[in-house]
Amino acid sequence: MQPRTPLVNLQHPLVRAARRFVGVTFGIPVVVALLMSVVDSYRRRGKKPKPFPTRAAEEVPVGDGAVTTYTFGQDLYDDMIAAIEGAQRQVLLETYIWKADEVGQRFKQAIIDAAERGVEVRVIYDSFANLVVRPGFKRFPAPVRVLAYPVYPAGWRFFDLRRYGRDHRKILVVDDTVGFVGGYNIGTPYATEWRDTHCRITGPAVADLTRAFADFWNLHRHRRFRHREPPMLLSAPRTWEPRIRVHRNIPRLWIFPIRAMYLEAVNRAQRNVWMTHAYFIPDEGFVDALVAASHRGVDVRLLLPAKSNHIVADWISRGYFRRMLQAGVSIHRFRDAMVHAKTATIDGNWTTIGTANIDRLSMTGNYEVNVEVIDQSLAQEMERIFETDLGNSLPLTMAEWESRDVYARFTETILVPLRPLL
Incomplete structure (x- = not known):
């Protein structure tokens, strides 16, 4: 009986080249990410965050x-x-x-x-x-x-x-x-x-x-x-x-309404879009919406942790900063403590509070729940919360961004292939 010929010849030069390409493309970023996480975990041992301003409930x-x-x-x-x-x-x-x-x-x-x-x-x-x-x-x-x-x-x-x-x-x-x-x-x-x-x-x-x-x-x-x-x-x-809607991402049923909720609200914005997020790794469509809002005169501000508990997520998110800064989007970094909120308020009327980050895992991966509220009084309170947080943050300027060192630019480039995974 003649042995079967495999459907794919694993030793074919093109197959070996493809395997090598995939291994290098994803293997190196994964190794770098693991090393960064280990080093950051070691550096954070025993360190306590500093007090930060809050508002009463x-x-x-x-x-x-x-x-x-x-x-x-x-x-x-x-x-x-x-x-x-x-x-x-x-x-x-x-x-x-x-x-x-x-x-x-x-x-x-x-x-x-x-x-x-x-x-x-x-x-x-x-x-x-x-x-x-x-x-x-x-x-x-x-x-x-x-x-x-x-x-x-x-x-x-x-x-x-x-x-x-x-x-x-x-x-x-x-x-x-x-x-x-x-x-x-x-x-x-x-x-x-x-x-x-x-x-x-x-x-x-x-x-x-x-x-x-x-x-x-x-x-x-x-x-x-x-x-x-x-x-x-x-x-x-x-x-x-x-006035209140509860949006749920249900991966088992392939239902992901939270991203659409955000995009609809951003695309309607006329005055301001203020967002606070722990991990900000958006897809291109989400970035397009924020950039378009800024180009039509909307005050778009992002409040992110200066340093989160996931250093790799921090570095990957930086890949979107140049385009947003050039479009006039303001980026602010919360100091001395981890900001883990997942909120946004738009035009003094629209608010969302929930569990979903702006990243692939939350938008199209995990079970998440966000509350959408259409109410001026709540939106005004959310704006006051945002302004309180701004008092404990540092703005990122284009000059500061352009002056980052070669190590930072190299690390950002190496981690680009991991964007779709997070």
């Missing part, structure tokens, strides 16, 4: 409810714990990172206490984001129903890209009457050392956060509970709240 009436903004983690955690302690019927908690420290233990005890007094408690967390958390912390008593989103969610369908997104959402809903959503994970460092933004919502829009949690639970419950866990049922539809 501000409640703004919106429609038949209210939206409260938080820019200091301790204030947020106190109100979240109070809501859990006051729960009478149901607590739904979903988070990306949940540290086993003082704050993490405080949240765990609060939901255990709620379950023991008869409240229905459901918890979702991302297992990959919590790999370093000790196993004992992730064990809960039976009354608490827990869905740990798996480290490897694709199962045998390794070829299905829809099954690789992480659960990057942060949601708390209590009794269908109050909901929390935003950028804050759960942990002691986030309480005082990170500058982030979260919001508390009351009124009819809370039902949309409940539905977001329930849809995720029902979509993934079979993997965690097999078939013994029935679908999570929702109460009757609530009153529609036209």
Whole structure:
């Protein structure tokens, strides 16, 4: 019997050249990125962020409810714990990172206490984001129903890209009457050392956060509970709240509305576009929208961390700076602490607060949730928050950008192939 001829001759000169090209194109940037991360981690050991200015939590009436903004983690955690302690019927908690420290233990005890007094408690967390958390912390008593989103969610369908997104959402809903959503994970460092933004919502829009949690639970419950866990049922539809919309990226269903939400708002902008983001690695279409807005006279400002907790993301984002600066986009770098917020406000009327960064992972990869609010009072408060943050930031000028050294230019060039991956 004659041996089969392989479909592709792996030893063919063109095939070997292609393999070598791919290896060099992506291998070198990956090695450089790993070395940068290791060195940066070593340099940051033992260093504590400095205090930064914040605004007190501000409640703004919106429609038949209210939206409260938080820019200091301790204030947020106190109100979240109070809501859990006051729960009478149901607590739904979903988070990306949940540290086993003082704050993490405080949240765990609060939901255990709620379950023991008869409240229905459901918890979702991302297992990959919590790999370093000790196993004992992730064990809960039976009354608490827990869905740990798996480290490897694709199962045998390794070829299905829809099954690789992480659960990057942060949601708390209590009794269908109050909901929390935003950028804050759960942990002691986030309480005082990170500058982030979260919001508390009351009124009819809370039902949309409940539905977001329930849809995720029902979509993934079979993997965690097999078939013994029935679908999570929702109460009757609530009153529609036209001023507030909850947008959800659902990679399993190939649904990614958050990017479109941003682009529609930016393309409508007439006065200002002020955005705060922890990791800013946009696609060309997103950059085009910001540049076009600036060219038509819109005041476009970006507030980014001077140095984030992911140094590679910082360096990759710099690849877009020249074009934006030339177009008149202002770039400001938050000093001395990590700014982790994912927010924007436009024309004194439009606001979004949520979990999605402006990068590929958030826009077309992970499970994310953003709240879109059309309200002048909230937009004005978000502008005040932005101006407070500007007081703790440094503007990036074109002269400073052009004067960066050869090492910086070389590093930026080497990391370009990683843009589509992050």
